[in-house]
Amino acid sequence: MLQETGQDAAAPAREAAGHAAPGPRVALLSNPTASGNRALLPQIRTFCAAQRDVFHYEVERLDQVGIALSRIALVKPRVLVINGGDGTVQAALTEIYNGRHFGDDPPPVAVLPNGKTNLIAMDLGADGDPLETLERVLLIARSDLDRHIVERELIALSHGTGKGRAVLGMFLGGAGLADIMLYCRHHIYPLGLPNGISHFLTFFAALISILFGFKTGLLPRKPNPVEVSVFRRGKLKGRFAVLVVTTLERLLLHSHFPERHGKAGALQLLAVERRPMAVFRVIFGALFRRLGKDRFGGVHLERGDEIRIESEQSQVILDGETFEARRGFPIILRPTAPVPFLRLAV
Incomplete structure (x- = not known):
């Protein structure tokens, strides 16, 4: 209706x-x-x-x-x-x-x-x-609306050839992050707990899985290796605890991506290798607002105008909808033209 x-x-x-x-x-x-x-x-x-x-x-x-x-x-x-x-x-x-x-x-x-x-x-x-x-x-x-209007590009997601009608969003989680999000959706949210508690339990379960490598249905699974290509910037290969592509300004724990300068790409990539020290470094960097300002081993920050994600089998989630990257059928991400949004804080 x-x-x-x-x-x-x-x-x-x-x-x-x-x-x-x-x-x-x-x-x-x-x-x-x-x-x-x-x-x-x-x-x-x-x-x-x-x-x-x-x-x-x-x-x-x-x-x-x-x-x-x-x-x-x-x-x-x-x-x-x-x-x-x-x-x-x-x-x-x-x-x-x-x-x-x-x-x-x-x-x-x-x-x-x-x-x-x-x-x-x-x-x-x-x-x-x-x-x-x-x-x-x-x-x-x-x-007066003008001082509240900001422009953001959207992420256009397409499969394989990049042709056809793309699906649009602003935040994509892949690799281990997608597995963690699905774990939260299927195992934690059904408990009916408040969102904050659900997210804390999910974070704790993911951290235990990364630190100790337990293989159990009670914890998020170990992510499959993925290959991430950033146009004109190179490739990243391996297992990643966190893989984020976004056009939002905010990152983890209210930290921010570095400011965009010149012809830097509209798509922002954060990839964190699935190693305990790399995970601790990104948590430290986010808590103390150092991400994008300092370099951390195992933590990769890039910008680009085309990003491809390919794997034998790995899922990505774009604003709640799940897609699968497979060998020969990569997930292709490109920015759209800017779209106006209303920002409440000026």
Whole structure:
């Protein structure tokens, strides 16, 4: 079922007929099936129903996101807010870019901190209560947007030849990190614990596995070797505890990638070899904000405009969706043109 609340749903039709009406400043795309929305959505609906500045559209399946965005485009919002899990964010970004529902002038995108990891929301300064974040976005949309708009490239992921419709996102985890994320998804999240405790238990289990090399179904498995090629920068081969490709500014533990200079590539790569000392070095570097400033053995930071990941069998996760890199069918990552986002902190 598709559901609209907030701004009068007939307004786009009246405007098309020549009876112009002020459009909503904010369009909110919600996925009620996202785990974070089960308790929150009634409050979101009540808030939106009381705000003529908000056009609220709900989808129950990700394949409805394209229809939702085409409908949202009719009301020409100043800001598009995504309220759902990682899969909802990824589906919306893919449709915004590939579907071109807003033509050459898409509204800036804001993301409510309502998923399991909230990496994109945190990078944009949205960290806290989702309803308070929505209220803050609405206040910004009623004022001068320009100082809050930032541009980010997206990661376009394709398989094998790199042809066909790419899937878009902003954070990719591969090698050991993908195995750890899947371990958390399948073994820790079902326990029903708060996200913070779930992530701590997952981190502890991964650290034990790396330090002692235990082979048990109770711990994340040992990652397969992978080969990572950064265009014009060379190759990395081996087993990696962490493999990250992102266009976000933030790294582990709120540290940041080095600033981009000149013609440096838009895709940022962090690869940490699966050795205890390399893992301890990256943790130390992240805690003390030294990543990208100091060199650490076994820790690789690169930038590029094309990254290929190939393996006999290794999974990667792009904003919650899983893909597999295989020999002869590599994962190919390229940046898109910049897309506007709304940053809450200036």
